[in-house]
Amino acid sequence: MALDQSKSNIPLLEVTNLKTHFPIRKGVFSRVSGHVYAVDGVTISMQDGETLGLVGESGSGKSTLGKSIMRLVEPTSGEIKISGTEITGLNKQDMFVHRRQVQMVFQDPYSSLNPRIPVGKIVAEALQIHGIATGKEAEDMVKDIFQRVGLRPSQMRNYANEFSGGQRQRIGIARALALNPKLIIADEPVSALDVSVQAQVINLFMDLQKEYGLSYFFIAHDLAVVAQICHRIAVMYLGKIVEIADRDELFKSPLHPYTRALLASIPIPNPEIRPAKDRVLQGDIPSPSNPPKGCRFHTRCPLVEEKCRIDTPEFKEVSPGHWAACHLT
Amino acid sequence: MDAQAPVLELKNLETHFETRDGTVRAVDGVSYSVGAGETLAVVGESGCGKSVLSLSILRLIPNPPGKIVGGSVMFGGEDLTQVSEERIRVIRGNKISMIFQEPMTSLNPMMTIGKQISEPLTQHMGLSKKQATNRAQEMLDLVQIPDSKKWLGGYPHEMSGGMRQRVMIAIALACDPKVLIADEPTTALDVTIQAQILLLIRNLQKKMGTAVIMVTHDLGVVAEVADRVVVMYAGRKVEEANVKDLFANPQHPYTIGLMTAIPRLDKITNGDDLNERLTEIPGVVLPLYDLPVGCAFADRCSFTTDKCRTDKPVFEEKSPSHWAACWQEMSS
Ligand SMILES: Nc1ncnc2c1ncn2[C@@H]1O[C@H](COP(=O)(O)OP(=O)(O)OP(=O)(O)O)[C@@H](O)[C@H]1O
Ligand SMILES: Nc1ncnc2c1ncn2[C@@H]1O[C@H](COP(=O)(O)OP(=O)(O)OP(=O)(O)O)[C@@H](O)[C@H]1O
Ligand SMILES: [Mg+2]
Ligand SMILES: [Mg+2]
Numbered sequence: 001m002a003l004d005q006s007k008s009n010i011p012l013l014e015v016t017n018l019k020t021h022f023p024i025r026k027g028v029f030s031r032v033s034g035h036v037y038a039v040d041g042v043t044i045s046m047q048d049g050e051t052l053g054l055v056g057e058s059g060s061g062k063s064t065l066g067k068s069i070m071r072l073v074e075p076t077s078g079e080i081k082i083s084g085t086e087i088t089g090l091n092k093q094d095m096f097v098h099r100r101q102v103q104m105v106f107q108d109p110y111s112s113l114n115p116r117i118p119v120g121k122i123v124a125e126a127l128q129i130h131g132i133a134t135g136k137e138a139e140d141m142v143k144d145i146f147q148r149v150g151l152r153p154s155q156m157r158n159y160a161n162e163f164s165g166g167q168r169q170r171i172g173i174a175r176a177l178a179l180n181p182k183l184i185i186a187d188e189p190v191s192a193l194d195v196s197v198q199a200q201v202i203n204l205f206m207d208l209q210k211e212y213g214l215s216y217f218f219i220a221h222d223l224a225v226v227a228q229i230c231h232r233i234a235v236m237y238l239g240k241i242v243e244i245a246d247r248d249e250l251f252k253s254p255l256h257p258y259t260r261a262l263l264a265s266i267p268i269p270n271p272e273i274r275p276a277k278d279r280v281l282q283g284d285i286p287s288p289s290n291p292p293k294g295c296r297f298h299t300r301c302p303l304v305e306e307k308c309r310i311d312t313p314e315f316k317e318v319s320p321g322h323w324a325a326c327h328l329t
Numbered sequence: 330m331d332a333q334a335p336v337l338e339l340k341n342l343e344t345h346f347e348t349r350d351g352t353v354r355a356v357d358g359v360s361y362s363v364g365a366g367e368t369l370a371v372v373g374e375s376g377c378g379k380s381v382l383s384l385s386i387l388r389l390i391p392n393p394p395g396k397i398v399g400g401s402v403m404f405g406g407e408d409l410t411q412v413s414e415e416r417i418r419v420i421r422g423n424k425i426s427m428i429f430q431e432p433m434t435s436l437n438p439m440m441t442i443g444k445q446i447s448e449p450l451t452q453h454m455g456l457s458k459k460q461a462t463n464r465a466q467e468m469l470d471l472v473q474i475p476d477s478k479k480w481l482g483g484y485p486h487e488m489s490g491g492m493r494q495r496v497m498i499a500i501a502l503a504c505d506p507k508v509l510i511a512d513e514p515t516t517a518l519d520v521t522i523q524a525q526i527l528l529l530i531r532n533l534q535k536k537m538g539t540a541v542i543m544v545t546h547d548l549g550v551v552a553e554v555a556d557r558v559v560v561m562y563a564g565r566k567v568e569e570a571n572v573k574d575l576f577a578n579p580q581h582p583y584t585i586g587l588m589t590a591i592p593r594l595d596k597i598t599n600g601d602d603l604n605e606r607l608t609e610i611p612g613v614v615l616p617l618y619d620l621p622v623g624c625a626f627a628d629r630c631s632f633t634t635d636k637c638r639t640d641k642p643v644f645e646e647k648s649p650s651h652w653a654a655c656w657q658e659m660s661s
Contacts, residue, residue, distance in 0.1 A: 057519040058490070164613045165375075194374045195546065196610035199590035203606050221519065224549075228592035228607065251594075265524040267549030268595050269588075271572045274553065280528050281521045282473075284489045 010084040011045040012183055012215055013069070013102075018042045018078035020061075020068045024289060036289045038064040039075070040239035043315070048182070051209065051216040053226035053247075055262065056236030057285050062219045065236070066185045069217070070104050071095060083182070100130055103176035107188035109168030113160040119171045120146070120156025126178045141178070149174045149204060166197030173204065185217045190225060198225070205229060223266050227251065232321075235259045238288055238296040241315065245322040255324040258297045295327065303328055335362035336540045337386070337425070337508050342400035342410075344378075344385045347393060351618035355381040357564035358400065363508070363557075366534065368541040370551040370572070372587075373561035374614050379544045382561070383510050387421050404508070423453040426501035428494075430513040436485040436493060442469070443481030446500050454504055468499040472529060491522035495529065502533055509534070512544040527554055548591055552576060560584050563625035564617055566644065570651040580653035582630045586610040624656070632657045 020039040023032040038061040046052050054062050067073045069080055071087065080087050087098050106112040113122060123145060124138045133141050143153040149170040160168055169189060176184050186205070190198040206229055208214055220226050226233055227247060234244040235256065243256040254260045261281040283300040286292050292299050298308040308327055315325040344356040355378040363369040371379050384390050386402050386409065402409040404425065409417060421427075429435045437445055446468055447461035456464065462481065469477035472495040485493055494514060501509055511530065515523035531554060534541055543554055551558055551572065558575045560568040560583065568581040579585045589608035612629040621627065623638040630637070636656050644654040653659075 057521065166613070195548070195587055195590050196374060197613070199607035199609045200611075202592070203609060206606065222592075223520075224592040224594040227594055228605075261521055265520040266594060267520075267523075267527075267547065267553045269548040269552045269576070269591060269593065270595055271552040271555075271576050273595070280524045282525075284491055284522070285519070 011081070012048045012050070012083060013044075013046040013217070014079070014081040014084075015042055015044050015065075015069065016079040016081075018065070018068060018080065019076045020064050020073060021076045034289050037239045037291060038288055039068060040291070042078075042236075042239075042241050044234060044241060044244065046183070046215060046217065049209070049213045049215055050232065051218055051230045053230030053233040054217065054219045054236060055221060055223055055226055055233065058221070059285060059288060060236045061239045061288065062236055063187050066104065066187050066217065066219055069185060070099070070102060072104070096130075100179045101181050102183045102185060103179055103181040105169070105172045105176050105184060105186045105189045107191055109165055109172055109192060110160075112172055113168060115160050117159075118157050119160055119163070122160075122171065123156075123175050123178050126175050130179055132179065142174075145174045145177055148177065148208070150200075164197065165193050166200050169193060169201050170204065173201075173208075177208070181214070183215045183217060185219070187219045188221070189218075191220065191222065202228060223262065235262065238286065238291050240296060240325065241323075242297065242326070243322075243324040245324075249319075249322055253322075255318055255322070255329045256297075256326050257301045257303050257328075259324075261300075261302075295325075335364050336404070337542075338362040338403040339382075339386070340401045340403070342382065342385055342402065343398045344381050344390055344395060345398050346395045348618065350616065353617045354564045354620065355395075355617055356385060359559075359561070359564075359566050360400075361559050361566065361569065363540045363542055365507070365540055366538045367556050368531075368534065368543055368554050370543045370545060370555035370558045371561060372545060372548065372551055372558060375546065376614060376617070377561045378564040378617070379561060380512055383427065383512050383542065383544055386510065387425060387427060388417050389421075389427075419453060422449050422500075423504050424506055425508040425510065426504070426506040427510045428497045428501050428512065428514045430516050435497060438485055440484075441481065442483050442485065442488075442496055445496070446503050449500070450503055464503060465499075468503045469496070471502075471533065472496070472499045473525075474499075491518055491525065494518060494522075494526055498526070498529065498533075502537070502539070505537060506539060508540045508542065510542045510544070513546070514543075515550065516545070516547070523550075530554070548587060560587075563614060563620060565625070565654065567626070567655070568653040574648075574651050578648075578651070580647045580651060580659050581626075581655050582632050582657070582659075583610070583626050584653075585659070586629075624654075 018039055019041055022036040022038055024034045026033040042065055056062055068075045075088055082098060082101055120142050123142045127133045127138045127141060142156060146153050146156060151170050190201050218230055230247055232246050233250045234241050237258050243259045254263055281300055286299055294310045295308040295313050298304045313325045313327045315323055317323050318329055340360050341358045342356055343358055346353040346355055359382055373379055385397055397410050443462060443465050446465035450456045450461040450464055451458060466477045466481055469480055474480050474492060474495060515526050545551060555572045558570060558572050559566055562583050568584050579588055590610055610629055623640055624642050627633045627637040642654040642656050644652055647653050
């Protein structure tokens, strides 16, 4: 390890001031009448072998951030480096090479798999497209991958609709694993699954990490799930990261009022602890096309002060590795 | 609660669907009752019949292919499975209200919010138009929609998901129902909004003494709102208990599985190890048209014996007021 200092210091993923805005078009001439500021200045980095969790309310920009890193949507500005290589400027061909390193697993195991192609072929196609293997060789590789994710090789012939939700999610993971990526961006990979099946898939993620040193960028709205598998957790609100810290630190001493509200809102499966009534956050999530001035959380923040309505709080390191964007910390 | 006569009582309700694969026994002889001011939670895996059970109470099952084939639903001295079509219409949205999981599909996109709340009031409760509109605004205030007056003329698509769900609750409660059936009312919502909605339902229930049936798959929600819990598996009730007993001392292996399969924030924040594996419930739910003769959970259960495969477990009282359908005795 010590010999390779220079190399291991390069983050696996480094995102700097990333913005992804969507134009809102109106009228017969499709004039741009505004923008959805889906991702609005995000800076994060990840080390090899790490699992970074991303939580936040619906519409806060989590999926857009994940897709921007994959360049499945085109960022408006900012930098994305993967193992030190800037990828925002890459042309199609170079991007293609890079895409192998980063793969995505989607929320909906039902719509993300083509129902007309046998699932083994879905995975084999990924190998073919990337010129890794074809024919018999590809088939053997798929067989191996199927076993790794807990599917039977005989199931390669079946179609997606013949599988349960948890099995389909395994196929999605198999497809991502086929290219031997370093980083998997998992966008709500267990949200659509039943509790009993969810445990199987979460365990699979953890096993694969142990075995292959994979890194995960794990998007979820369920903090308990995130806490189960993530080393660090980032909290997103209206296009911005408002807090990031090691898991235990975040749970023990959350700094941002939104993080605190989020933690307090999670129903705890223990009837002996009934929630305090005062934890409930008031108000609705503002529109990301017209975010509040100053601190974006000020319209719902229980601690709001005058300057919160005017100035955007700086994202600062409050203690080593613990960052937050709040005037009051 | 026990001393009080139940507001709603289901006895051996059976609802089947005739499909190409065979008869789907979506609800296979389920009984429960709920009293005034009480919250009963119904939990279970996706597809186990929770929604069909709720819809059966109000006879909202599409026929064909569905049909209530047995049992009764007693409400105010009447059996709702037997009353006339006209009578059940009066009871729906008047005496027994229902909130669905997806508020967008259950609200009328073409009708103003105000009209959607007030129309049933003029139709069922004999209020004048003016009275009904006032009541509609009152209800919007009650569910904490800001600028309620303005929103009376607004449309569902102009609202956020959380606001729509609150409008659904306003509609459901406008007529002071005796029973509120909430089928996954917060599943599509964010946790901070979910917390708002759950608190709202709880407060309104306290104020009006409504009996609430809360259908959910989230054990956190159950722990938070329920007085009593019914656990369903493959169309049947497999366990029923007071909420504290159920969590402290689950008796059915499926319930035990559920309790250990969820990531526990309360444990994690106690400093438990990262990357601790969760307990899995192996296998999947069997299709409801092809259930085995014995226990439907036998294939996924680690306590299975020969008897489980041949005889349907009897739903019996394992300890005072704690019932389960399992041949094994779970130690506590
Ligand atoms: N292709 C697009 N065109 C226009 N707007 C978009 C597009 N994709 C996303 N948005 C908008 O960007 C915002 C962020 O969306 P995104 O899907 O990233 O949120 P999210 O945090 O993943 O939410 P959820 O938890 O519901 O999945 C939303 O307001 C959404 O409507
Ligand atoms: N119209 C229908 N025709 C045929 N089968 C049906 C129909 N509606 C429901 N079913 C079947 O009845 C069973 C119970 O469905 P139900 O919707 O009650 O499940 P649930 O417990 O509410 O699940 P979820 O948690 O996913 O909402 C399922 O197996 C379903 O396939
Ligand atoms: Mg998303
Ligand atoms: Mg349902």
